[in-house]
Amino acid sequence: MQSLTRLLNTALTLQPPQRLGNAAAVALQQWRGKTKVVEKPKPGAGQQFRRTVHFPEEYTVEPLEITHLAGRDPVSGRLVAKGIGGGVKQQYRWVKWVRDGPPEGAPREELVLEVLRDGCRTAKVALVAVGDELKYILATENMKAGDILKTSRVIPRIPVRPNEGDAYPLGALPVGTRIHCLEKNPGQACHLIHAAGTFGTILRKFDDKVVVQLPSKREFAFHRTCMATVGRLSNTEHNKEHVGSAQRMRELGNRPRSGLWKRKEGKHGRKIRRLPPMTTIAPPAPPKEEAIRLTLPL
Incomplete structure (x- = not known):
């Protein structure tokens, strides 16, 4: 979609509309005006693609409502995380x-x-x-x-x-x-x-x-x-729990993979690296103060 939009924009900027023909130029202009390019979000940036929890304004111990996303972006609906899908209904406790x-x-x-x-x-x-x-x-x-x-x-x-x-x-x-x-x-x-x-x-x-x-x-x-x-x-004992079947894996909300990617071969094998040094947690940065502007009456 992005490459097609780039090519059409380039064609419209390089060639005048009269060279393309009136009908073709009008159609391309209408297509470019109606099409909306949505950037695909990247997983791992702190955004949740498994579920959306609807939090009320005040704290409560009642189970909260959930909207399952199944690996899709909540705004655009595009598939972002391929390994998420299905799963039994759960209750979210705040x-x-x-x-x-x-x-x-x-x-x-x-x-x-x-x-x-x-x-x-x-x-x-x-x-x-x-x-x-x-x-x-x-x-x-x-x-x-x-x-x-x-x-x-x-x-x-x-x-x-x-x-x-x-x-x-x-x-x-x-x-x-x-x-x-x-x-x-x-x-x-x-x-x-x-x-x-x-x-x-x-x-x-x-x-x-x-x-x-x-x-x-x-x-x-x-x-x-x-x-x-x-x-x-x-x-x-959570890390030692045996899943046991593919159906159980679907109940947990995990979508099956293709099986082509193998973890234990070649460059994907286990590597032993040294731990990084100790890190000191610094206090959060103070908020920026807005500049005071003084104006003189005319």
């Missing part, structure tokens, strides 16, 4: 990614009401009650109904002894603690370490930074006030 506690005093207690599976993510979710509020969080490996969780933003002089599911700043946790749901910058949503059975490890501390080893074995230095949840995520 996880509240912010674990916020009191900045001073005793930690806030939260009661786990139920631990259940969510078809739109690999780890289990837990329904938690905080006062008169209900919310979903990611469940840990041994979390069960009736557990009491603690959340605090206080960083004491001596590291705390946390239990599984508690949320504290990185500076309040001892070295060697397993964590998940980690904030990248203080105050932002916890958007690191969400997959089933994964965890990060606190390695060391220096100045106001805490070095954490992510599940990819890469090391990052985060600010000591970044919140994290203690423990390993639930559904630890």
Whole structure:
């Protein structure tokens, strides 16, 4: 489509309309005016092509409505991701990614009401009650109904002894603690370490930074006030689950491939590379200030 449009545009710019003939020139002008060239989006840029979740304005624990995309762009409808298609209907539960506690005093207690599976993510979710509020969080490996969780933003002089599911700043946790749901910058949503059975490890501390080893074995230095949840995520046997049949693979929402591409041959084989060095997470850039323009009356 793009090459055809380019050729027609070139023909219209190089040859005057009278040389092409009046009928042909009018037809090409009409075709160029009606045709709309839509750029094909690229996967891997943070855009979701499996489903679209319709979020309401206020937080709710009710299952949300979903529109299945089957690998197509929601705007143009063009096929972008070829390996997505089919799948059974799922219910999406809105996880509240912010674990916020009191900045001073005793930690806030939260009661786990139920631990259940969510078809739109690999780890289990837990329904938690905080006062008169209900919310979903990611469940840990041994979390069960009736557990009491603690959340605090206080960083004491001596590291705390946390239990599984508690949320504290990185500076309040001892070295060697397993964590998940980690904030990248203080105050932002916890958007690191969400997959089933994964965890990060606190390695060391220096100045106001805490070095954490992510599940990819890469090391990052985060600010000591970044919140994290203690423990390993639930559904630890997810990576060992046997699919068993092609029908089961279709139920999971995966479209079959052609079988021509082989992973274990030639340049696609496994390569062992050195891990990159530790990366320091910098604070977000401040917003740009608009220039003040002063005008004089005429």
